[in-house]
Amino acid sequence: MTMPPLTRDRWLRCLIAIIALCLLHPDSPVLADDETQILQLLVETIKQTDDPKIQGSLMRGMISGLEGRRKVAAPKNWASLNAKFAQNADPEIRNLALQLSQFFGDADAKLLALKTVRDKNAELKSRRQALQSLLNQQNEEASDLLEFLIEEPELRLDAIRGYAAVENAGGPTVLMERYSKFTEEQRRAVIETLASRQFYAERLLRSLKDNTIPRNDIPVHVARSLNKILGQSFIDYYGEVKPVTTDRIKTIAKYKRMVSGSALEKANASRGRVVFKKSCASCHILYGDGAQIGPDLTGSNRANLDYILLNSVAPSYDVPESYQMVLIHTIDGRLVTGVIAEEDATKVVLKTVEQPRLVIAKADIETRKLSKKSLMPEGQLDQMKPQEVRDLIKYLQTTEQVELAK
16 A cells, blocks of 8 residues: 655654754753654654655664664664564665664664674675674674674775774784785774774784884874873884974975975876875865865865975964864773764764764763864874875876876
8 A cells, every 4th residue: 555645744843853863962851752752753754654765764864863872762663663674675774774773772683783794695785884883882792793804805994993993802913913914005994993992002012013013004193192092102112293383484494395396397296196095085185086084175275385385294283173183082992083073962973084984972982172283193294205295296286187106
């Protein structure tokens, strides 16, 4: 039987309900009643339609409102609706229902998600969503699966980053044993993951000292995190992570000499694009390529050498508020650094170098500090060879995209 179309009034009520779900604060004394009514309205509305697009839109709205939450009371009739969706031919609808059931503490949903993650014949997107959903719920069984998932090339990066989401005593050993066989992107993910927790960072420092990991594999932004986590023990090995802003004019003059005249003319923009992908694209977009964490550089004042050098040498010189760095320590010992993408009563969503969208429940935050510094670390150019600096500047001054050097 075909369901009647949803009325405009019903749609408006659902939209308001989803917005309210995002704004309700978990410590509010009226939360339980309000949340129950909101979820009930949305569930009843989903039941009233057979249109998978409408069902999917409403369930995605519910998931967005519940992000960062755990053990939410299930609305009335959700169990019967979920059972119906379990038989749905549309994998997207099944996945959305599975994610919602995990928010509601459904043990069967957890087992099904674990089964999906383990199933090598399941759709990759479904496995990835199931894994992320489980890790968001701090599921230790999913964390234990990471050692096996890391052997699958298509899920390797997800598995490496998964160790940051849930602390795992065996994680550092798993990552260190495979480090030399990983790609450059995967090795970077390992370094960033191991710099996220005290226990991990201590193991990383031992690997640096015994040369299992080369010192040059530590990017400046990771060195900054390790400095905060390990303190003097890291400084004794690595040296002071010094800001260069005090010698800003002198440093800019040094790089200006390095790229002046014929030196820049002989530089190669295609090689510079390779340097950009390695050092800059994890935060910035240029010609549609890169990540949207820092400003899009495509329309910036890149023809001006002084502008490029000032923002490269002293990125914290003039930071817009929307790009100021936030440092969050979670109650389970994780250190996260990023810029705020979204925030509501229950969660903070960060854009980080490691992940473009990282959700942290406010209930999980122990301390939070806003820094006037840019997420982009100072001394970035100091990590490059002179020719790499010249090639990068050449690429940044291009007016159209160039081929990537082989």
